[in-house]
Every structure is written in C-alpha cells, then in structure tokens.
Amino acid sequence: MTYQAKLRVWRGDAEGGGLRDYTVEVNEGEVVLDIIHRLQATQAGDLAVRWNCKAGKCGSCSAEINGRPRLLCLTRMGDFDENEVVTITPMRTFPVIRDLVTDVSYNYEKAASIPGFVPREKGPDGVHRMQQVDVERSQEFRKCIECFLCQDVCHVVRDHEDNKKVYAGPRFLMRIAELDMHPLDNLDRRKVAQENFGLGMCNITKCCSEVCPEGIHITDNALIPLKERVVDRKYDPLTWLGAKIGRRPHP
C-alpha cells in the first residue's frame, strides 16, 4: 500500500545545518534507504548519503533514525506509523561532512593502531594447527561489517569528545579480544587493552550490543571476557602471583 511519509532529514555540513521537512512516497516493503533515494531522485538531488550494498552487509549507510543508530537499509518503513514523522540524522559521534555523511576516520586510526596478529611458532610438522572450537569465539566477532554504529552509540566518545584520544571503542576492543582469544596469537594484549585502548573506560552499559545489526554480543562475549582477562593480568593478586611463579601462564 502506498502512502505519503513525513520525513525530517538533517541537511548541512560542519559549518551548520538543520532538520528539513519532506513528504515522500512510500510503497509496501520499502526500507528507509529506498525513501532517501526517492527523496534524492525527486526533491533533493544534492542530498548526500553513503550507501553501497542495500543488504546490511557493507556497513555504509549508518545513520540515526528517530534518534537511534541504525542502518538505513535494514530499517523498514513498515516499522513506523504512517502518520509518524521519521527523523533521519547523520551519526552524531563523528564529524559531519555533508548531510547524512560523516567522517569516520577516527575508527580507521584506531584500527591501524592495534598490534596485528602475531602467530606463534609452527608445530613440529611445519603447520599451524587449531580446532574449530578454538576459534568459534573469534568467528563471532569476524561477522562485524564495520558500520561503526557501536562506536556511534558508545557514550564514552559520543558524550565526551576528549575520550577519543584514549578510547578505542567497542568495535576495536572487540578486535583486541578476538586476537587475545586466538589460539595462535602470541601477543599478550591484556595490558595494552587497559592502558592504551581504554578498556577501563567501558562501563558495559551494552548499547553497542543493542545497536549491532549483525547481532554480535559485543559486551557479553568480547568486552566483559576481555575485562576479566585484564583482571587476571592487573588486578587479581592470586592470579598475578600464580603467573609470577610460573604456574599460570597466559593460556
């Protein structure tokens, strides 16, 4: 069924801008990105929006819809009442470039600063061996499409710009967890997770998990396990003592 939807779309750039009202046709089964494209095609040819796959796999069309960080391509117009005004803004944690497009280079800088995979020595037969059960945890984190919605919603940087210097954000703390849990990785990442990438800033309020379009349990499966590993390394006197006398190496 076709109807006319009321949209409020943020238009502007780093110098300024505001919400503008539009009325756009909506057909059954369409998602917000379809409506943004129709708006672009019919009324606002200069509207800037970043998109690519339209299938929730590229992580390009991240924005905020009615104040909630979401992918434009995975948000159905059918989720809203036909009389409801749907407000669409760019992600509010990153500098805006124009309209719905933000500069997410903060994330790439953090990604580049994380020490890469350091494989341990190969086995006697000259190959690395590991079992499926050893990498299942890390594989969940590999589902990340780097839409950066978790980074956008995380209040540590969303509400405190200064923290960007010292906090990597949930996506990249998850990357550190992925590597620290990897059976073949040879680097102890627990100390740097806390001291260089700001794991202690995370107060596990789970917004990252709530907005993840891939359904990754970022808090329960990556951040809290990483916090527990850091406790082993920095805050638990018994585990620390065990490691010191050589009975409990990092597994």
Add this chain to the structure above:
Amino acid sequence: MTTTAPAPTGTGAPGRARIAARHLRTDTWWVQPAITVAVLVSFIIYSTIRAFEDAHYFVEPYISPFYSPCITKSCQGDTFPELFSGPAFLTPAIYILILPLGFRLTCYYYRKAYYRSFWLSPPACAVAEPHTTYTGETRFPLIFQNIHRYFFIAGLALNVVLTYDAILGFRDEHGEWGHMGLGTLILLGNAALLWLYSLSCHSCRHIVGGKINSFSKHPVRYQFWQVVSKLNGSHMKYAWVSLFGVALTDFYIRLLATNAFSDPRFF
C-alpha cells in the same frame, strides 16, 4: 522530547552535525531506568529495615536468608555455629549482607542497570548523559569493580549455607526429620535461584574456561564453559528473579515469625 542546549563537548562538539536536542528518540526510553530505580530503591529500603530490625528472622525450622549464616552469639535459632559477640548495634545480618551486596554491586549486569538508571551514564542508548567528564572504571572507587570474582566466590559459599538451610527445612518444629512445609519449598526455590544467578555470572564463565584460548586442549573445561555460557545468556533474568526471591523468602519467614501466617505442612 528534551530540547535543552547541548554541552560544548559530546554531541555538541565542533564538527559534528549541529542538532540542539540531547536526543531525538521518540520511544519511551525512560521507562526501563525508571523501573530499575523503583525496584532497586524498594529492595534497598526493605532490606535495610529488615537488617536493622534484628527480630522475626527465625522460626523453627526456617531462617531468613538475610540472617544466614547467623554467626554471632545473639542469634536466634541454631542453624550455624555462633562465632563471636559483636557490638549491639550490629545485627547478625550486617556481617552477612555485605557479601551478597558486594556481589550484586560489582555484578556486570547490575553495573549496567545502575550506571544507566542511577548515574545516567547514559540513561539510555543515544540519550546524552548529563556529566561533563567521564573516566569510567579506571579510577577509585569504580576500579574496585574488578574484584567481582572474589565476591562471586564468597557468594558460592553463602549459597552452600542457604542450601543447607533449605535442607534443615525438612524437619518439623521439634527437630524431627522427614517433614516438609511451604517454607521448605520457598527456601529450596530461593537457594536454586541464587545458584542460577551465581553460576551464570560472567566471572564464573571466565574462571571455568573463558580464560583458555585452546579449548581443544581442555575438553572438560570447554564443556563447563558451554554450560555456564548458556546460563550466562539469562544472567539478567536470574539477577532480578533471585533478588525478588530473597526478599520474598525473608518476608514469608517474617510472616511466620510474627504469627501473621501459619506454615502449611505437607507431611
């Protein structure tokens, strides 16, 4: 919708899209933190009153979980060795409640709940918090959240005692075994919920196997980790249900101790 001017940092930081509203959410995001505050404040008031009441916590063969293990010489009943005489203003409950209080206060789930609802950090996802600075759990006192695993272990010891209390409930008021009443069922249910809450804990998940990188080399611990991981998925549910369970168990025993209700005996 809140339309107060944004702080100079945060979503109002230079370069970000200029939007005056603290948030643009249109749903009832405030309901969940409001319910959390209401329930937790109610529990704190009730448990504080009961902890200082120092009465109506024992009626043969039941003892309230707020007062168990009862370790001072002023204890009612005989469910645990009386170890010392404390100052009069400290009731037997005070010595014990510090442990479950510490366990719940440092619990990863409750941290989320009270950071959001009491400290508004953040009050809800994508709703700006009111604080101008933020250091998370990196400094005193919140850095002590990292001792959660010690409270977890203490909580396990308490669970053993409360399970023992439930077993004592299979006696009658004369100490004869082989009897059961509604109170026995309630004590058993309370102990079961506390075990579920404790064993679904994130620290428990780490200790039983989460710290291991090569599960294939530790198949038994991997099995434990899988079981605890499954329980961990319901940790929030167990956190709330066990909290209600403790309060309702105490309230039931208070009803019996004040003769407001008579315990139905099954056999």
